[in-house]
Amino acid sequence: MPSTILSRRDLAFLLYEWLDVTSLTARPRFADHSRETFDAALDTAQRIATDLFATHNKKNDQNEPHVVDGKVVLIPEVQAALDAYCEAGLLAAAQDYEYGGMQLPCAVEKAVSAWCMAANVATSAYLLLTLGNANTLLKTATPRQVERFVKPMLAGEFFGTMCLSEPQAGSSLSDITTRAVPDPVAGPDGERQYRLFGNKMWISGGEHELAGNIVHLVLAKIPDAEGRAIPGVKGISLFIVPKFVLDADGRPGARNDVVLAGLNHKMGNRGTTNCLLNFGEGKYLPDGRAGAIGYLVGQQHMGLANMFHMMNEARIGVGMGATVLGVTGYLHALDYARTRLQGRHPAQKDPAQPQLPIVEHTDVRRMLLAQKAYTEGALALVLYSARLVDEQRTAPDEAARERAGMLLDFLTPITKSWPAQWCLEANSLAIQVHGGYGYTREYNVEQFYRDNRLNAIHEGTHGIHGLDLLGRKVTIQGGALLRAMGEEVLRTVDKAAGTELQAYAEQLSQVWTRILEVTQVLYAAGDMNKTLANASAYLEAVGHTVIAWMWLEQALVATAALANAGTDDERNFYRGKLQACRYFYRWELPTVAPRLALLADLDTTALDMQDEWF
């Protein structure tokens, strides 16, 4: 039976037939690799995901982390799964050899980690946070910090967190109040250190016993001589604050003053501890003095920039999480639809005839096809974005690297947001296909839906990404990002000229032209409140168009492959791709037109609404 976690066939199509990741092995960084090594990593991930992650996904949901004697208790399966993943070397799969990594391309590593995310997003979160933390530090930390904190994380010995939000500062990071006061006394190892005081909210993986230490990456403000912090983001610095202060040999020693103040109880993602943490409230006095000990990362006041170095990749991670929850929901729904018997065709009037598998009903096919179009479209975008990370890092010439970076910057808000919106919709359809059974916790799909609802909120809300795309990405570098994106879209359109896909290509080209016109109109408004009023609608319209582009790309590959396919299974696979593309161009892309019309009108319905009218 095929896996209901992810489809290896689809991953192979995307990675090898479309993104041609094997061509990366011509580059020095990936010279040791081949399709065989990529497949071996995917095999390992699939095995661990199947045997150790999927098996406790429901149990994790039903047995939430809780505190006993001040310690967070998780079900034991979490530790076993994480250990197996780290021991197989998958956590550091994309890292340099010198850090114990495999130097896999980012695109392949994302597909590898996708297996465990699809199987159990809550348990996987500990790994992704650790990796995000380590990658941030690799950009800006000192060699000594890398040695003491990053290497143990990449080996799975320490886990990491990202401590940005505070109870009063979520989307508005400029309003954080956590203070980092220079410690007049150096650490026992002579290192310059700070003392942190404040509260951090929504810290996933903020407390647990899964690793020998927890390395918190903390945004805080360094007060001036009068004790005042610089208002706004310019006053933010980045710190390492370990749960246990390291001794001179790098071993976790004294307890630092980072204390769990409470666990949040979420609708989904229940297996990931999500914490309110207190820093420097005095429960512990490391080195006998008040304040959580922290170490500055990079330059002071550059904290947000240093943290956001890794945001593109972290956001691809969120997009991947949302996507694979959608994929696994789709595969579960497909499996159910093929086995559940119910009803007959409209033309069948004889009730004595046996019932049909519900996949035979057109409305069920519509729901499955929509799920396929949403989730495989999203997966294409996420892997394409990861492929751009590889280009940005390893393309032989500077211009190609720069261009990849521009495309990546443009796409990131979409890669983060589109899957969160539409793969959640796929999860809703997966429930619908299951009928009443899908609404129960005896089945799996309701959990995917609950888990996925988080993704439009964290790592920047949907609205924040709308502002990022329209307010920043389309204007920086004189609009060069939008132009670069358009060139890529039109390159695909050109490839489809003269093929049976030409009608789709024309449809896509027209919508893209309209997006450019609308963008100009929005910026001609001369009032940023008006320009940005409907930024979410802009994000969604451009997002749908980008996914349409992803589908045309896939359809081009499928059309060529179909002509040469040797088996029925292969032909069916490519026909499925073509039908999903047709679905997207028939059912989805046309919905963009009314949204673009609204934007072109500089609609002020939301802007004009007054609080007292509600």
Place this chain on the structure above:
Amino acid sequence: MPSTILSRRDLAFLLYEWLDVTSLTARPRFADHSRETFDAALDTAQRIATDLFATHNKKNDQNEPHVVDGKVVLIPEVQAALDAYCEAGLLAAAQDYEYGGMQLPCAVEKAVSAWCMAANVATSAYLLLTLGNANTLLKTATPRQVERFVKPMLAGEFFGTMCLSEPQAGSSLSDITTRAVPDPVAGPDGERQYRLFGNKMWISGGEHELAGNIVHLVLAKIPDAEGRAIPGVKGISLFIVPKFVLDADGRPGARNDVVLAGLNHKMGNRGTTNCLLNFGEGKYLPDGRAGAIGYLVGQQHMGLANMFHMMNEARIGVGMGATVLGVTGYLHALDYARTRLQGRHPAQKDPAQPQLPIVEHTDVRRMLLAQKAYTEGALALVLYSARLVDEQRTAPDEAARERAGMLLDFLTPITKSWPAQWCLEANSLAIQVHGGYGYTREYNVEQFYRDNRLNAIHEGTHGIHGLDLLGRKVTIQGGALLRAMGEEVLRTVDKAAGTELQAYAEQLSQVWTRILEVTQVLYAAGDMNKTLANASAYLEAVGHTVIAWMWLEQALVATAALANAGTDDERNFYRGKLQACRYFYRWELPTVAPRLALLADLDTTALDMQDEWF
């Protein structure tokens, strides 16, 4: 502080300013009533909802019904709330005086029951099921059955269920296999009785200790002399099967053989027991013989028709449940948005300025305005449908009654489905407004979202209602229902001619014309598989148009009232209505065009999809 359960102001607007329910008091059935008696019932419901239902909504969710020593244990607050509701006479509020009722109009009674549904949908379900059961019996049961079963239900002494589905027969009721065998021996009271054998699934309120008896309404098939049942819906009959067999005086006596086989554990609506019930498996032997004792209701083989007598009203109930979950989510989000401080206006570059309440951000206003437009649009439709029930029952002339019935039949699939889809979307937006807090169970909105997801599934799935609308409602009586509906829409359009709402009216009129064209094209296809292939899209397109009509109706009233409003509060209320109408015509109604285009093209994307291509 205004209630976050429902808005009395909006209910007053809909009931009195728009639907003019006080005019009903001119009819004999409602002659004892006045706005004062209506308001008194609403006051009582609001008080009970606030004090006894809302207060245990979260506790109910977190302490699911469970079985101890074969009995279902619920938190005690459920009993207290239900008792208060019944003791206040609200359960029978719309019933005849002779059954202890108040003879409230249906429209008012729906608004009354809406309070407790909004406050706690899981606890309210016991009431709604009992009422649905009682109303079904009032149409078809014998006077003796009414005396013995219906009167105790309307007094809140017995509760009721609807037992339709079976594990292998959900949407396809023609495939039920529960058998009802005529009992050769009459009951001790001489009544003809049957013995039932089978399993019923998804029975809400199927087992509990909340009432002195549970009256199950059960669909089953009576086998012929050879033991064969008639295949299909034609073989279905309707039975009363009480948990405890009544003695000659109507007191619950011996335990009948209806046994709880298991509780389903749902994503939401957790406080309502949802059961698999076994009938006649032999745990009990009532009167010493096998089989659950049941009594035929109405004629044999007419079970489905008899059950569906009450479906219009039951489905208005589902629509109301979905709607008020949306409303309460909206009110919670509005309350949060007015108090939560976060961020500054785009033009405000000084981070030292204080943060703003998030209601000041345009994207938050958009999300609140969308919630307002969805939920108040849905509430209008549900109350309009209930008002049609009143017309159907009590309009002075036959033609008016018949016409109301036609409109009601047409609207029912929409009244059931549109709120389930769009008030769920409102609940998602309510979470989004709350940010991370909204995703936690420490706040209320995530529960509304989980609770509401049920409504697109039960009482006929979304897809089934699409088939009902396009496959049945638009064709029966030679298309008279669709024509009647169109006349109502155009009547509203005419009222708006020459007003400031004329542009909306023209937009609505054009879409309606297009719906008529598209309907003709669909039926000209000459192939029911093609005609019905995209019935869900048809349902959604017509649904959005109907809600646009509801908004134009509300806007007409608001425009007139605004001119005469005496206070700022009143003016603000009407301006809010007009802005929500504007939102619907700007943001929502235009999305119908691409769906109608797809339908007009007789799109076969879903129909052409093959199982093996997935």
